[in-house]
Amino acid sequence: MKVLIVLPTYNEADNINKVLDNLLNFDFLDVLVVDDSSTDGTVDIVKSWIKKTDRVNLIQRPAKLGLGTAYITGFKWGLERDYDLFFEMDSDLSHNPNDIPKFIDKINEGFDVVIGSRYMNNTISVVGWDFKRLLLSKFANWYATTILGLRDLSDITSGFRCYRRKVLETVMLDKIKSNGYSFQIEMAYKSYKLGFKVGEIPIIFYERNGGSSKMSKKIAIEAAIMVWRLKFGRI
Ligand SMILES: Nc1nc2c(ncn2[C@@H]2O[C@H](COP(=O)(O)OP(=O)(O)O)[C@@H](O)[C@H]2O)c(=O)[nH]1
Ligand SMILES: [Mg+2]
16 A cells, blocks of 8 residues: 655754654655745755655645645645555654554554544543643544534544545545644544544654644634534535
């Protein structure tokens, strides 16, 4: 199976080198970085990798256009090529590349979408968050899964996940409305509603050390409203 890891970046110069180094240890995958005009030299680091290997690819967008559209741009790039599996992964070292084989094992069990969950089996596998941040994440998950009827999922906002090609071919990527946090919720919900098998594997999430988070109140509010639009909207 040909695997594409889509890495959205916005000012990840402190992290991207290590992320790429770790990822390329797996010889079965290629990487696509979707950068939104980072101003900290992220692109120069990616370009130095591109000189060394054709397994690293780069799309440069003209402005900070959001996480959701970055992933959609990356997915479309991969769909034009012969990739079978598409991963979403953060570029800030929060997600451990060594989990990738576990996602693929779960896909091979027959799942179409596999979400890396921080909250499986009533545990919390997050390193480096304060209580307030944890509460927000747990509440967001409870809120979205309750309203959308997806209580089987423990971590619907997780950004470490894997899709089979046919999921991305079926979900109408041009109709995805969310751009921020709710992108994850929307993709999980639509995959489920279209009849795909959505499963989870446990992961440990490490809060970033370098760089800074792009999470904002605006993004959280977008998500809170989007859940209702999804519930009553058309797929
Ligand atoms: N291309 C692109 N990447 C983004 C954007 N916003 C966030 N990212 C990237 O998405 C990933 C997750 O963002 P982050 O700020 O760490 O969010 P948090 O983990 O929820 O705090 C990181 O790799 C960011 O660099 C954006 O507007 N465009
Ligand atoms: Mg992060």
